[in-house]
Amino acid sequence: MVNAGSESHGEDASNTPEWINEEFFKRILDKDESDNVKINKLLLSSGSSKIDNYASVLYRAKIKYALCSQPNQEKIRSFVMKTEHFEEGLQKDKLGEMAIFETEVRMYTIVLPMIKAKLREFGDQTVLAPKIFHSSLEMPRNIVFEDLVTEGYSIISERPGSLEEIKLALKKLAKIHAISYQMAQMGNKDITTFNKTYVNTLNLDDFVVLRDGVKLMKKVISDQPDLQKYLPHFESVEKFLFPKVLDLLNAAKNGKRSGVQVLNHGDFHMKNLMVKYVDNELKELMLLDYQTCIFGSPAIDLHYAFVMMYSPSMRLEKMDELLYYYTKNFQDTLHTVQYKGHIPTITEIREEVRDYRHWGLYLIFTLLCFNYAFMDGIDLSKIVESEAARLALFANTKILDELRLLLPRLLYLGYFEE
Incomplete structure (x- = not known):
């Protein structure tokens, strides 16, 4: 389930758990914008096809919102969200034994920033990974990234x-x-x-x-x-x-x-x-x-x-x-x-x-x-x-x-x- 102003499309998105909602993304946007925001519409869709991903569930979230200080200026942002499997089955039961999210969060929040800093110290501007906006190792574990598709990637x-x-x-x-x-x-x-x-x-x-x-x-x-x-x-x-x-x-x-x-x-x-x-x-x-x-x-x-x-x-x-x-x-x-x-x-x-x-x-x-x-x-x-x-x-x-x-x-x- 998602909020009344939200829509879900795609097989994975139609089974979206209740906690993936406007309030969840509002907290992310409030922090990123350094201002309170009002979400006008949240559109959720599947973030990958069946040939692209097996170990986790991906969603794409397109959000129309406005800053509370500028209510008449609508903005649009898009994120990709990765969560662990929440429906019963092999992927949820057995892949949970892996430290998949712990590893990825450590990489994005500790290791890759260290490697990036060392490269930048010597003028190397190589981009090693997409930007991360949010991560949680509390159940249900999840990570929220920038949506590379909106930046022209495929x-x-x-x-x-x-x-x-x-x-x-x-x-x-x-x-x-x-x-x-x-x-x-x-x-x-x-x-x-x-x-x-x-x-x-x-x-x-x-x-x-x-x-x-x-x-x-x-x-x-x-x-x-x-x-x-x-x-x-x-x-x-x-x-x-x-x-x-x-x-x-x-x-x-x-x-x-x-x-x-x-x-x-x-x-x-x-x-x-x-x-x-x-x-x-x-x-x-x-x-x-x-x-x-x-x-x-x-x-x-x-x-x-x-x-x-x-x-x-x-x-x-x-x-x-x-x-x-x-x-x-x-x-x-x-x-x-x-x-x-x-x-x-x-x-x-x-x-x-x-x-x-x-x-x-x-x-x-x-x-x-x-x-x-x-x-x-x-x-x-x-x-x-x-x-x-x-x-x-x-x-x-x-x-x-x-x-x-x-x-x-x-x-x-x-x-x-x-």
Whole structure:
């Protein structure tokens, strides 16, 4: 329910809880305007489609209001609000075990402002995240952001990202990684205590999509005569892959902090980007959803980008170029902020990627189909909750064609070796 002067549109908005109302947004506007406001109309709509979001519920709030000191001058503002799931079901019952909102609020209110301040100190005006207007970790937990759509941003929908878009995303990621690397070297505990992501926190018996990637891939290649030669490698890797993945994700938490250590985004995929074009030129890109950040090797995000952000042609033809591009921006950022410690080399970053190859293999088995689902506009919840839907997606000849090129490469690079 919402107030009498309010309207709700869309499936999520029609089930809006009572506390999301005019009074809620009035408090936000009163604070932001430094004046009391009178809301004339509140229009709520769903903030995302089913292919864009799974871990939370998003609303878009368009508000017509006036300052009490200027009652005849109507203003219009738009916000995006993120709340935890409030209807019974898998998403509410099981995702509640994750510290999603705690992590994101810490990122937006503590960590990202610190990283931004360090960049600004040296003249770097990079925008790392949308502006936050309100957050609450009291039940029901929620965060309210600026509405990027009103600023000309849009999601990348039903197409692969362009090379220019991916490079800009990697450039921003490299800056976050670099400053967090510097802060961690200086003993900043705000950076090093993030340790939860989906794979090392959830009970995977409740999320078989994260558990049964090898099993699913075996079914897929068993039906392809020319790919059946890889079955022995799948059967071998199935015995040790997931324990290896947990060791890698928990390495920093367990005190194994050798190599390069940074604060990872943790869910670095295409649907967590928004882009802004002006006259058909890319002007800006925004990273979203800092919900599963985790301290550890930068290879956590780099392998994730390979599977969930790169297009098929980039995975096959641009991996070295994009890894070098990321590393160069990582190094340049540390030089810019006059970091005096050791700056990782491209060789060291490549070693991180190699050492985390089992994480990369796990992601290919588990999430590659999601990359194609994003490009094809398929309902994300169906892919998460239905093995039949995932198998049907793998029947896509484009995925099979990529596997025919990708699997031998993984074999030659030692991804199947323990």
